[in-house]
Amino acid sequence: MISFSARLARRDFDLDVAFEGDAGVTALFGPSGCGKTTVIRILAGLERPESGRIVLGDTVLLDTERGIRLPPHRRRIGLVFQDGQLFPHLSVAANLAYGLHFTPKAARRVDRDAVVDVLGIGHLLDRHPSNLSGGEKQRVAIGRALLTSPALLLMDEPLAALDDDRKLEILPFVERLRDEFGIPIVYVSHAVEEVARLARKVVRLDRGRVAAVGTPAEVLAPTAIARATHRFDALSLISGRVEAVDETYSVSIIAHPAGRIVLPGFLPAVGSSVQVAIRSTDVTLAMGHTEHLSVRTLLTGRVLRVETDDGPFALITVELTGGDRLYAYATRLAVDSLGLDTDDRVTALVKAVSIDERGVPGLRVVTN
Amino acid sequence: MFSDEEWTAIFLSLRVGTIATLVALPVAVAVALLLARGRFPGKAVVDGFVHLPLVLPPVVTGYVLLILFGRRGVLGAALADWFGIVFSFRWTGAALAAGVMGFPLMVRAIRLSLEAIDPRVEQAAATLGAGPLWVFVTVTLPLAARGIAAGAVLAFAKSLGEFGATITFVSNIPGQTQTIPAAIYSYTQTPGGEVGALKLSIVAAAIALGALIVSEISVRRVGRNGEAP
Numbered sequence: 001m002i003s004f005s006a007r008l009a010r011r012d013f014d015l016d017v018a019f020e021g022d023a024g025v026t027a028l029f030g031p032s033g034c035g036k037t038t039v040i041r042i043l044a045g046l047e048r049p050e051s052g053r054i055v056l057g058d059t060v061l062l063d064t065e066r067g068i069r070l071p072p073h074r075r076r077i078g079l080v081f082q083d084g085q086l087f088p089h090l091s092v093a094a095n096l097a098y099g100l101h102f103t104p105k106a107a108r109r110v111d112r113d114a115v116v117d118v119l120g121i122g123h124l125l126d127r128h129p130s131n132l133s134g135g136e137k138q139r140v141a142i143g144r145a146l147l148t149s150p151a152l153l154l155m156d157e158p159l160a161a162l163d164d165d166r167k168l169e170i171l172p173f174v175e176r177l178r179d180e181f182g183i184p185i186v187y188v189s190h191a192v193e194e195v196a197r198l199a200r201k202v203v204r205l206d207r208g209r210v211a212a213v214g215t216p217a218e219v220l221a222p223t224a225i226a227r228a229t230h231r232f233d234a235l236s237l238i239s240g241r242v243e244a245v246d247e248t249y250s251v252s253i254i255a256h257p258a259g260r261i262v263l264p265g266f267l268p269a270v271g272s273s274v275q276v277a278i279r280s281t282d283v284t285l286a287m288g289h290t291e292h293l294s295v296r297t298l299l300t301g302r303v304l305r306v307e308t309d310d311g312p313f314a315l316i317t318v319e320l321t322g323g324d325r326l327y328a329y330a331t332r333l334a335v336d337s338l339g340l341d342t343d344d345r346v347t348a349l350v351k352a353v354s355i356d357e358r359g360v361p362g363l364r365v366v367t368n
Numbered sequence: 369m370f371s372d373e374e375w376t377a378i379f380l381s382l383r384v385g386t387i388a389t390l391v392a393l394p395v396a397v398a399v400a401l402l403l404a405r406g407r408f409p410g411k412a413v414v415d416g417f418v419h420l421p422l423v424l425p426p427v428v429t430g431y432v433l434l435i436l437f438g439r440r441g442v443l444g445a446a447l448a449d450w451f452g453i454v455f456s457f458r459w460t461g462a463a464l465a466a467g468v469m470g471f472p473l474m475v476r477a478i479r480l481s482l483e484a485i486d487p488r489v490e491q492a493a494a495t496l497g498a499g500p501l502w503v504f505v506t507v508t509l510p511l512a513a514r515g516i517a518a519g520a521v522l523a524f525a526k527s528l529g530e531f532g533a534t535i536t537f538v539s540n541i542p543g544q545t546q547t548i549p550a551a552i553y554s555y556t557q558t559p560g561g562e563v564g565a566l567k568l569s570i571v572a573a574a575i576a577l578g579a580l581i582v583s584e585i586s587v588r589r590v591g592r593n594g595e596a597p
Contacts, residue, residue: 044491044495045494045495046491046494046495071494071499072491072494072495073494073495073496073497073498073499073500075495076497077495078495078496079491079492079495081488081492085486085488085489085491085492086492087489087492087493087507088489088511089510089511089513098493098496098498098506099496099497099498101497102496102497102498102502103497141492144492144496145495145496148496148497
């Protein structure tokens with residue numbers, strides 16, 4: 001659906017990135033300064049690369065060899081900035097209507113009332129941006145971009161400027177956009193949970209280059225031991241089925257062949273498939289007895305691989321009973337003390353809080 | 369309360385100030401835009417040239433105007449021949465002098481407000497489908513409104529007080545080029561003119577204060593419409 005390639009050189013930074021995006025959410029993921037925002041700005045036409053080619057559907061937006069470069073206002077690409085960038089001199093209603101003047105009648109596919117409803121901004125229409133909270137501003141900014149019926153929606157860390165509660169306020173809206181308006185989205189983020197939750201495809205960028213492309217489960221899996229910062233970004237994605245909701249204790253139970261996953265809070269739709277993201281730093285491995293523990297999520301499996309280097313950490317890949325890979329970080333000391341080796345039977349202890357939808361790692365409900 | 373001659377001076381001052389401000393404003397916006405956004409060689413030279421009237425002795429500015437726009441000046445002769453616009457010893461000349469003297473103040477205020485605009489707000493407008501001209505009219509101008517208003521008031525107040533350049537360029541002719549400051553000067557040169565000078569001084573202060581209040585109110589109104597920088 002979208003094909004992107006561009007090279008750009010600046011005094012202190014150079015970028016050489018190529019990727020393809022499909023329907024749904026394509027996430028650009030990576031640390032600060034890796035070039036995510038630059039890619040977005042090139043896509044929107046706000047930055048001129050030295051060479052490149054961008055094709056969206058059957059429209060060529062940029063082709064430096066053929067001398068094609070559509071200006072931003074002709075690209076029909078919506079852009080949501082990190083901090084909204086609403087027009088401060090216009091009301092919310094006027095902000096929403098702004099792009100409509102420039103959208104030909106035939107191209108208007110997105111219904112205003114549906115957008116206002118999905119984003120929950122009906123009560124804000126008469127207000128001015130200075131009277132809105134961060135989350136409200138961001139919802140209005142998303143609505144404003146959406147109402148031009150863009151062929152592609154770019155979201156540049158739309159949640160980064162918000163605190164955790166506000167993030168949870170917006171995330172479901174982004175999911176509904178993805179599912180209800182059928183507009184492809186390129187989503188920039190350095191937060192692994194958002195990416196795991198929203199994206200169908202992840203492009204991992206590192207210092208202006210594509211480091212990996214694939215599904216969230218592939219790209220977000222741990223790859224290196226030595227880089228301490230990387231450990232906190234590593235995730236395993238486990239699929240299961242919602243088995244029951246326990247009203248007494250306010251927990252949901254997800255069934256997996258390797259064991260039951262206990263999740264605080266109520267999950268919608270008992271019987272539906274869900275994906276649970278587990279941070280690799282939140283997994284404890286046990287050999288032998290696992291009794292009298294407060295941890296409720298115990299998953300059995302077999303050690304597939306133990307990777308170590310000279311550093312303090314080891315990365316253990318566990319093949320869970322019934323499939324799915326679970327990655328765990330432990331110290332090299334622990335691995336040697338336990339005598340942990342390939343093919344050992346282990347039990348993985350996952351703290352319930354780490355798979356809480358409101359907690360750190362994200363959770364994604366796959367509707368079928 | 370006022371003599372006919374005094375009324376003439378007051379109305380002339382108002383007319384000169386208003387016309388000078390209105391004519392200079394679009395030019396000042398264009399120059400401010402060029403200085404705030406443009407990247408071109410010799411920008412510092414343009415910047416310095418714009419600020420010249422602020423740093424030169426007003427008499428020098430008036431003399432330069434006389435050379436350029438006088439009846440036999442390079443530009444003055446051409447304008448008179450082709451368009452019938454004559455500056456020398458006319459109220460139009462007083463307006464030109466006032467406009468030139470107030471111009472740098474106007475450009476400064478407008479430029480500051482333009483530089484305070486986050487370019488990403490304008491980029492947001494572009495991604496929503498607005499072409500460059502529309503972005504300028506619907507986003508840039510409203511967001512710079514405060515600076516433009518402030519610049520206009522400053523220039524208007526400055527034009528009311530303009531004396532040196534005016535008297536050098538178009539002299540001090542009652543009914544033609546005698547603005548309030550020139551009239552006050554004449555009074556101070558006349559025995560028994562103290563009362564007249566005092567009256568006109570009060571008028572000058574009142575007009576300047578009035579302009580300030582009007583601009584404050586209009587800016588507040590814009591502010592209430594949501595703009596809150």
